[in-house]
Amino acid sequence: MTPLFSSTGTKSHISVDRFNAILKETTPLAAYLGIRAERIEVGEAWSRITFSEAALRAGGTFSGPALMALIDVCMYAAVLGASGDDPRALTSNVAITFLRRAPARDLIARCRLLNCDSDFVVGSIIVYPEGDEADVVCTSTCTYALPPRSSEDLRA
Amino acid sequence: MTPLFSSTGTKSHISVDRFNAILKETTPLAAYLGIRAERIEVGEAWSRITFSEAALRAGGTFSGPALMALIDVCMYAAVLGASGDDPRALTSNVAITFLRRAPARDLIARCRLLNCDSDFVVGSIIVYPEGDEADVVCTSTCTYALPPRSSEDLRA
Amino acid sequence: MTPLFSSTGTKSHISVDRFNAILKETTPLAAYLGIRAERIEVGEAWSRITFSEAALRAGGTFSGPALMALIDVCMYAAVLGASGDDPRALTSNVAITFLRRAPARDLIARCRLLNCDSDFVVGSIIVYPEGDEADVVCTSTCTYALPPRSSEDLRA
């Protein structure tokens, strides 16, 4: 996939530290699972999940929901990187295909935004073991809705 | 959706208590989020998520990953209800569409299996506030693969 | 799935004949494949695909794209049934899970809308052989975006 946003020399609308602070404050689940953003560029973001008991399921592999949380945080980081700290962003659609069991080490999610218009944002995310981007564990497409500013109060 | 399995007078392959014991033992995330199965029949299952801080995100609503975990547990309960305690079951595909913000109370997920052949199981899941099944918060279709028994050792 | 719209005594915003006339005029593919709406209520619609050579693939079964077209027409009929003849409606997301080979006869798609707010509409669709609703061939969730009226000209 070709990212639609050139990242060279373009500053993200949110820093990794600021994003992780928001995440820590608002989403205790991320801390519980050991998930944080690693890098945020305009149109692209990376997040990490630590290999730890909390994120596993039967058989000692990452659970489906832990991978879904990793994907959701990565998409959210990319959305805030493109649009700034906009509390209106709402997940509207998530599709995940699991390809293989994750190995017993940290995983990285990489999100590339495919568009970013005023109504919604679509991102393509892959999850892979740290250091091995070709060994894709799962792939996902997420859509975030950005409600019109006028309807913000109705939703929030 | 018409469930494919008549539940009247047919005993599920796993009891709710047995399922919740397995869940507690193997998936700490479910306990952290306050998720448990409520009822398991052949071809159908219900799970619940407690309204609690751990499951929320910014704005005090259920987070996307918490809803995804609720859906995954419900599907897993339905799969084990139909096939028995089969450790080979693996999530292969999840698609979730979010319709509206969840209200500030417990949510119920209801899964109906649409098929159950030897290779894979497809379930249709809706999530709604307790007591109000028509007010769907999100809808999902999940596919679990049931690998051939001969390849079990390769995967486990 | 519980439909969110009571259909008893509520008149659809578009008649089946009017819908099929629009379809014939604007979408030659539907006529080629033998697809038409059968019934439209508020929040619910049914469409049919005729078993014919044009819709088949290798092995003499319905092709994936023919089933996708059937689903799309059914969703479109339900959307126009709920909102009237609104040319702004645009497909934004389609997810289809195929459960089994379709038998060699006409198929019916049934769409139930799960919500219908001002921004987007979500429908749940099943496809089954005529006369056998429990023998689901494929299941789908579709989202149609309804762009704000003010941006209509930009899109059309």
Added chain:
Amino acid sequence: MTPLFSSTGTKSHISVDRFNAILKETTPLAAYLGIRAERIEVGEAWSRITFSEAALRAGGTFSGPALMALIDVCMYAAVLGASGDDPRALTSNVAITFLRRAPARDLIARCRLLNCDSDFVVGSIIVYPEGDEADVVCTSTCTYALPPRSSEDLRA
């Protein structure tokens, strides 16, 4: 997305001409819509849809089902390119997200396979106007099941 199959110097299991001959013979819908494979490598494939009346919908833009058919043919070409002319391949899951209206010219689909084990194949597909790969019209993830050879007769 990084393709998992190096294409340099590796011969596809099927030629473009052979694939298009099979397509023509078995799937009349593809010819009707002006869809054909353009290039097939191991783990990757490209298909094209001609801008023509048959593929359009209201407003003179490509219809959803025409884009779905383009995606399905592209995935099928990639699957046969990786596995050879295997009639067992069956679509099991398709998810498509539409990003923007397609312009009034030919479109190209590009599929990259993300895995190819003995049970199923997952592909990631983008559709874009010819000559402008960054202007993604829609993105899709498809899963094809490859049933075990022993169950072939039951399905065919």
